[in-house]
Amino acid sequence: MAHLFNRNVVLGVSGGIAAYKSAELVRQLQELGADVRVIMTRGACEFITPLTLQALSGRPVHTELLDAEAELGMGHIELARWADLLLIAPATADLLARLAAGRADDLLTTVALATAAPRLLAPAMNQQMWRDPATSANVAVLAERGFHMVGPADGEQACGDVGPGRMEQPAAIAAAAAGLFSSGLLAGKRVVITAGPTREALDPVRYLSNHSSGKMGFALAQAAVDAGAQTTLVSGPVELPTPDHVRRLNVQSAQDMLRECLALTPACDIFIACAAVADYRPADVAGQKIKKGDERITLELQRNPDILATIAASAAAPFTVGFAAETTDVLTYARGKLENKGLDMIVANDVSDSAIGFNSENNAVTVLWRNGSRELEQASKAAIARELMELIAKEFGASRD
Ligand code: PMT
Numbered sequence: 036m037a038h039l040f041n042r043n044v045v046l047g048v049s050g051g052i053a054a055y056k057s058a059e060l061v062r063q064l065q066e067l068g069a070d071v072r073v074i075m076t077r078g079a080c081e082f083i084t085p086l087t088l089q090a091l092s093g094r095p096v097h098t099e100l101l102d103a104e105a106e107l108g109m110g111h112i113e114l115a116r117w118a119d120l121l122l123i124a125p126a127t128a129d130l131l132a133r134l135a136a137g138r139a140d141d142l143l144t145t146v147a148l149a150t151a152a153p154r155l156l157a158p159a160m161n162q163q164m165w166r167d168p169a170t171s172a173n174v175a176v177l178a179e180r181g182f183h184m185v186g187p188a189d190g191e192q193a194c195g196d197v198g199p200g201r202m203e204q205p206a207a208i209a210a211a212a213a214g215l216f217s218s219g220l221l222a223g224k225r226v227v228i229t230a231g232p233t234r235e236a237l238d239p240v241r242y243l244s245n246h247s248s249g250k251m252g253f254a255l256a257q258a259a260v261d262a263g264a265q266t267t268l269v270s271g272p273v274e275l276p277t278p279d280h281v282r283r284l285n286v287q288s289a290q291d292m293l294r295e296c297l298a299l300t301p302a303c304d305i306f307i308a309c310a311a312v313a314d315y316r317p318a319d320v321a322g323q324k325i326k327k328g329d330e331r332i333t334l335e336l337q338r339n340p341d342i343l344a345t346i347a348a349s350a351a352a353p354f355t356v357g358f359a360a361e362t363t364d365v366l367t368y369a370r371g372k373l374e375n376k377g378l379d380m381i382v383a384n385d386v387s388d389s390a391i392g393f394n395s396e397n398n399a400v401t402v403l404w405r406n407g408s409r410e411l412e413q414a415s416k417a418a419i420a421r422e423l424m425e426l427i428a429k430e431f432g433a434s435r436d
Pocket of ligand 1: 229231246247248249250251252289308309310311312313314339340341342343344356357358359360361372384386392393394395
C-alpha cells in the first residue's frame with residue numbers, strides 16, 4: 036500500500052467551506068506516515084482557526100509571507116525546500132486562478148512557485164464556478180505545468196447545488212498524495228542495499244569503524260520500496276528505524292556483510308553498495324582486552340574482501356551500483372572504481388564537504404555509468420535517493436533490453 040513515511044508534506048489550506056475537512060486531512064496524512072506543516076491563507080483562517088491545525092499537526096501554522104518572526108523560524112524558501120510535496124486542499128477557484136497566473140501575493144502562492152516538490156491540488160468550489168470556462172482554462176494551464184489534481188467530487192454542495200465541485204474526501208486525497216511517490220518503476224524487482232559502517236573488532240571491547248550514519252543507504256531503501264521493489268537492507272550498526280516494508284539484516288564486520296550479501300545475490304536483480312565498508316581489519320583479534328603498556332604499539336591490518344567487486348564478478352551478477360566516497364579527484368577515482376570493480380553504475384560522493392557526506396542530512400553526487408553521467412544537485416538524502424532510483428531503474432531496464 037502507498038504510504039508517506041519520511042515524507043514532508045506542506046498542506047496549503049485556502050478559504051472555502053471545505054477548509055474544515057483539512058483538520059481530518061492532517062490526521063490522514065499523518066496516519067500514512069507524513070510529517071505535516073500547514074500554510075493557511077487569510078480566507079482559510081475565516082473558516083477554521085490556525086490553532087486547530089497547529090494542535091493537529093504539532094507544528095506552528097504559517098499564515099503570513101511578510102512575518103519577520105516566522106521567517107526567522109522557517110522562512111518561505113526553507114519551507115519550499117523542506118517540502119517533499121505541496122498539497123493544497125481545498126484549492127478554491129481564486130487560488131487556482133492565482134496559481135495559473137503565477138502570482139506570489141501571499142505565502143501559499145509564493146511557496147507554490149518556490150518549491151521543486153510535486154504539487155497536488157484538491158479543488159473545491161460551487162459547481163457553476165467549477166464549470167466556468169475561466170476555471171477550466173486555469174485547470175488546463177496548471178495541469179500542463181505539472182500540477183497534479185485530485186477531484187473534485189460530484190454531489191450535493193454546502194450551498195445547496197448539486198454537481199461537480201465538492202472537495203474529495205480526506206482519505207482519497209491522502210491516498211492520492213501517497214500514490215505520487217509510488218512509481219512502480221521497479222515493481223517485482225529484488226533490490227539489495229548495503230548501508231552504514233562496518234565495525235572491525237580489535238579485542239572484545241574495541242573496534243575500528245567510520246562515521247557513516249546509514250542515512251543515505253536507508254533513504255535508498257525507502258526509495259526502492261516506493262518504486263515497488265522487494266527490498267533488503269544489509270546494515271552495519273546504525274541508529275535508524277527500518278523503513279516500512281523493508282527486510283533488514285544487521286551485521287557488524289565486512290566479513291559478516293559479505294556473507295549476507297553473497298547469500299542474497301542469487302535472488303537479487305539490483306545490488307547497491309552504499310555502506311562504508313572498512314578496507315582493513317585488525318590482522319588478529321585479541322581474545323582479551325588489550326592492556327595499556329608501551330608508549331607506542333603497532334597494529335597490523337589485513338585487507339578486507341571487497342564485497343561490491345566480489346558480487347559484480349559473481350556468476351549471473353545482478354545490476355551493480357557502487358558509491359565512491361572521495362576527498363580529491365572525485366570523478367577520476369570514481370570512474371576508476373566503476374571500471375576496476377566491473378560495475379554498471381557508480382555514485383561519486385565528495386565527502387570532503389561535510390554538508391554532503393558522512394552523517395549529513397543532504398547530499399550532492401555525480402552518477403557515472405559506461406556511456407553517460409548525471410549530476411544530482413544538493414538536496415535531502417531522501418530526494419537524492421529518489422532521483423538515483425529513477426536513474427538506476429532506467430539503466431537497469433536498458434541493460435536488460
Ligand atoms: O551513511 P551516511 O552517513 O548517510 O553517509 C553516506 C556515505 C558517505 C557513506 C555514502 O554516500 C557513500 O559514499 N558510501 C560509500 C562509502 C565507501 O566506502 O566508499 P569507497 O569509495 O571506499 O568504496 C567504493 C565502493 O565499494 C562502495 O560502494 C563500498 O560500499 C564498496 N566496498 C568498499 C570496500 C569493501 N571492502 N567492500 C565494498 O563493497
